[in-house]
Amino acid sequence: MTTEILLYIILAGITALFLAVFQYKNKKKSMSKLNMLFAFLRFISVFSILLLLINPSFEQIKLFTEKPNLVILTDNSSSIKHLKQDQQALSLIKNITSNKKLNDKFNLEFYTFAETLKASDSVFFNEKQTNISNAFNKLTQVNKERTSPTLLITDGNQTYGSDYQFVSSFYKQPIYPIILGDTITYTDLKIQQLNVNKYAYLKNRFPVEAILVYNGHNTVNSRFVVTKGNTTVYSETINFSKTNNSKVINFTLPTNNVGVSNYKATLVPLKSEKNSINNTKNFAIEVINQKTKIAIVSDFSHPDLGALKKSIESNEQRSVLFLNTKEIINQVNDFQLVILYQPNYKFKSIYNLLDAQNKNRFTVTGTKTDLNFLNRIAQPYSHVVTNQREEYQAELNINYSPFIIDDLNFESFPPLNSNYGELTFSIPFETILRKTVRGVSTKDPLLATFEINNRREALLLGENIWRWRAQSYINNKSFNQFDDFIGKLIQYLASNKKKNRLNVEYESFYDGNSNIVIKAEFFDKNYVFDTRESLNITVINNETKEKKIFPLILKSNKYQVDLSNLPASKYNFTIKTTNENISKSGSFQILEYNVEQQFLNANVTKLEQLAINSKGISYFIDDTHDLVNNLLNDNRYVPIQKSIKNTIPLIEWKFLLAIIALSLAIEWFLRKYNGLI
Template structure:
């Protein structure tokens, strides 16, 4: 450990402190007649040193301590815990091999961890530990990279069958550690035909046709033909085609055009004829759901000038098929015509503007009482902004800006924000906001708060107000495009930020539900082995939550018999769960007597039996070999896991030395107070001893 004193002022200030100490010594003792020469020298030295120390401490010097920390190399095993791994081989034997490798590495003093794709520790290699219905290897690798940042993560060992059905390939990225791969499963091609994927509109509009594209492949089925069908939820064949397998390995896309005849969630089944000798029948069937709606929400985005944030907003909004976006950069020549635009939600980027262009059209648009999303900026007139909305008041001088980061408000509850999502938003770079005093209006809810140097300023960055005649939201930062770029650099996707802003738009655009009873499923589509969970909310006349209410829930599958459930909600439990529902489209109706009145709430949900992990069970070792080769590692099959010990030793597990620097105020050292008191006490005692006062 090495320490040194660091001054925050110019060096010649120390000379002034030294001069001050000498002046005190001279002033008190040069002309003193009661002391001998040697006594004067001793007392003057004590007084001078005391004066110098006090003056020097007033300069607030710092003490810098540099220490070295030795980080041991760490090896992390990332286990693919998807369902396809259960049929790939002997899991118990593979687990024993990893356990032997762990003991060998820990015996040498290194750290070793085993985690799965869900970022949880792995405690056993039994079939029950491999339950994930999707495989996203890239997300698992990124989680390891982010969670172990700053540590001496030397090597990652990916234990997988290489079968992916979600996300992008991990071979598209480079990692700051060596990646070794362990191939588990059978990579031998088997006689089989399968539906590799289904591409269909998530949304369709009533009366229109929509296209469904099926990816059909085969292995070792040369010369055979099969029928491909699309069925509705009742099993009725809507369309069919015949496909032929011309070679030992085929792949073909087959398109169907279907009509959208009824509003609501429609469940369809894609089915490929099963031929004799096929390895698996499960991958010959796929389900998909199409939500048929009457129309889109029209969003009008008005901007005072071109800005990269507009492109970012456009990219975000267009991800939601329920929104139809119209972007206009308003000029003097077309300001009056803007009043005639049709919209359901209005987004104002840097309007109201300092050039007062907004006075020619904005009043007429706001008079329609439609939801508004304000995004003020450097070109905005904040005095007009304060008068147009009931979210936040900003008192700031024109041109005065501040740089802030943001964190999710932990008490916000109008929609769900995940922990990983909140952590990522906190790591995004600073945005530019108006510098001044912020006053949050009554009824406003803060979604994101402004943080300056890690300090919560209690000022909002993103907030909503759902009270009053129309719903409003405001995003007060400039630089949204930078946030999207940074998130993509960190995760390889635009998800967390886009999800947050889309949910905010949905929050202010949703039409107000006036019923006192609201019961809804937590998802639109559930898998067959998932529990179907409902949230129940009951409100009084002023829309405050009330509890201890009895609710009757009726659930009816399409073409089936109705079932009735009764439950009671409490403050600690407002959910009701069902299990073992067969696949199908369900309608539900909840009823309750709330404060003497009958209230009803209903809707739809879908239970699907599509299991992506059964669609392909042939291990893909080529992906694992490529991943290892491109990241400086080695590939082995599961039977030779322990051989990775040699690879780790050859490539080197090296301790890393990290220098840590710590700055503290010198005045906070307690022993300095004792030293100053000691000098003052000794001087006073000697003066008394030498005969002075």
């Protein structure tokens, strides 16, 4: 409070006293006791009102002690139970929780991790994948400002993700790894990796690459065997030694039947092996009868052509051939789909031939497209010719009905170069992507599909789609999302199947450790996406005949269900609507494989390096008796006394208002009681 405010308060007190005495002092020499009481009450009222007008401020200081956090981060993956360390881990967590000294010094925070980080002290050691680096990345966002030493209770075996021994570059807290497992080296053979394509073609051979690893000191012999059912389809004798401890085997297998074929690869275990689970891997391949052939027709080179070819051929069921306007004429019958890139008058004979054969097509326009030619050849659309150029970005139409489209964050993609002008259709059409200019949607189609005379067509109004593929890689560190988008469009255009109100997206088989998510879309009778419907999936295990029913959840404009908890087996399923009698059935297979059971030991080297990099200390689970004392005695982890200073204006003091009201009420009541009013 300043001196000036203090002087104002003193002046207010004198003024209030003067007014009170002036009102109740009569010409008599002295006041009666009743008048003195009235004067006092009036002084209180006037002085309080003047204080509110002056509104002085008071500083309030609150002191509190902030304890450091102690983060207990526990590996919840099944490898802990596989290494028989689960009970020791639970015992350690219980001891930490019940330690009074630790609770007095730290705020204990419990987290579990496997694929994702969860705030919980409940550990079941049942998750299928481990990503240690991701757990620290999430914790960085939680504990930015406070000292938070971290106990990492794990075997250090990570199945995917960045190398966690360098997380100290962004996680600025000491880390204390509690190592679950031992350092004993066991003799072990294992199949490190199997590389095999997902698809193969009938009456062909598909390649398989097997990487085999030996851990031991002696020279040993084994046999690598691949079986299909009860039939051995490949076998080879393998020799290992201490120095020659890995082998790469390349071979091919025949494809004789259409459909999914299942195989089992086995590296025959040694008698002394402790873990034989990692000696076997299952794999499958889907055999298809023919390859979809697609022609891309253009009279000049452009990066878009290569990008389209890469995206389309990412699915091995498809092949792409580049042709010019002359070469395509005699080969058009060899292709299920023709992509016409920036057509001009030279394309006239191609369009006539495609129309005569009623063949599906995909037209891509750009700055070199002859729009007058396109308008003249009687297409079901017409583009206003302005001879001006414009750059358009894309906006996904979530109500697109013919097939399921994932949102690739199209708004982040660079604009396509296109011709300025309005596009009009003479037939019904479906918009996949709309044009936007500087973030404002024009509602005009950028990519659209339509059906006419039982054929399917698509129209893309822009060039430089190769930039979209590059941006998709930047966004997702992979081309897969963009390639899948193009693949779905090509699959739709290359077939003539009737449009369905219920569309289901799933794979023929899934690896045992992958996420098994089945997606569906349901449309009303006008083929507008219907969010009011309820979908259920009935899944039947072909081996046990066990039947389970799961609801599909509406998420990101799709209905989907996660079946990752189903055991390895073959399954039939039916997705059915609740309000209408519409359903779709299919089948898939889950291959048996648990990556968490491939480990024999804790990854001691990485965990010790992690402790060194983060200025922590590593402990084996049997040697944690000094852990608590080290944490309690470490001077880096001391409580910090902090203060909060608040400036409170008097006008916010509600008691002063109550005093004014009370003093005025008492004065009025006494005056009324004594007949002075």
